Amino acid sequence: MSSHGIKDQVAIVGMGCTPFGEHWDKSAADLLVDSATEAFRSSGISKDAVDAYWLGTMASGFSGMLLSAALKTDFKPVTRVENFCATGSEAFRNACYAVASGAYDVAMAVGVEKLKDSGYSGLVRANPAHDGTNPTITGPARFSLLAPAYSEKYGVPKDELKDVMTRIAWKNHYNGARNPRAAFQTEVSTETIKASPKVAGDLGIFDCSGVSDGSAAAIIVRAEDAYQYTDKPLFVKALSFVASPGKGSLDSTYDYTSFEECVRSATDAYAQAGVSDPRKEIAMAEVHDCFTPTELVLMEDLGFSERGHGWKDVVNGAFDLTGDLPVNPDGGLKSFGHPIGASGLRMLFECWLQLRGEAPAGRQIDVGGRGYGLTQNLGGFPGECVSFVSIVGPEKG
Structure with missing residues (x-):
């Protein structure tokens, strides 16, 4: 780039x-x-x-x-x-x-x-009538395609992958229950999450972010x-923004197991900041968990997990508050909902608290020797979206 x-x-x-x-x-x-x-x-x-x-x-x-x-x-x-x-x-x-x-x-x-x-x-949008941009399926339906695609590509049984998605929702609600600014401040059991009514595909209510x-x-x-x-x-270490050429849904090779836009913006951001090993150098990350399989795929797109191994890291607690790399320590979109214009800056606010050691008791992460916080936003649909990645840190140089 x-x-x-x-x-x-x-x-x-x-x-x-x-x-x-x-x-x-x-x-x-x-x-x-x-x-x-x-x-x-x-x-x-x-x-x-x-x-x-x-x-x-x-x-x-x-x-x-x-x-x-x-x-x-x-x-x-x-x-x-x-x-x-x-x-x-x-x-x-x-x-x-x-x-x-x-x-x-x-x-x-x-x-x-x-x-x-x-x-x-x-998304709050009003397209001109018959302009050809009206989607034929809903947002949840499009993102629901990530789960079966990931399951098939990496040989993860459907029921086991549902457990992984449930684990992501459970983690984010656990974190949000410790955040006085979150819209939903209650822990949700894995049994409740798995039993929630279906919205699209294998996505249940608790696999989807709320409205706020x-x-x-x-x-x-x-x-x-x-x-x-x-x-x-x-100090701002990196800002990267990319816009897709919008060909994903028309590309027969697109397999719904990655957001190329995220890969491109993350690669650029790491180059700007001088990050060579994000799993070891990033202290915490706020990512766009609009749906639970989105967060799973992003773990691999951001280089936090090897391809096909993100689901194992989720199950092993690598991205929990006390894990190797806490992801969405504030509760994410799952706990905050997604008021469109505010979410990206809300993610940065969590970096502001965590990297300054000012997060509430029970939610402050151990930064250790790692000095960077990362935020990642995407907007649109799999295969045709925009992606933003920022990296910030408390030390200059």
């Missing part, structure tokens, strides 16, 4: 994240203000000191004025971005590059989405200025 990287050019000095859930009493503007206010407070930076804003939302606002009106900014530039489920990550990426370019000293990325009172679940409202925000400055605002900044 042609990326020149952004390693140690910018740093996060403040973050905020609302509780995710059913916020019937709050608007998108209210949630946006809540996360931004927490970010201002954590950094000591006032809204007037922010030079420019990037707002990520898919359908809760259609211009930057959603943010400028809510925060009452003084005619500051606000850019509204959208990129499927990676919308919050896209806001963060653009804010980082704006500061790295020298265009601004201080930038803010905010992601927000209100889904509960919209009546929608999944929420917002998260980050303040970005030049790396050399970071310690003016906090004694524990997070």
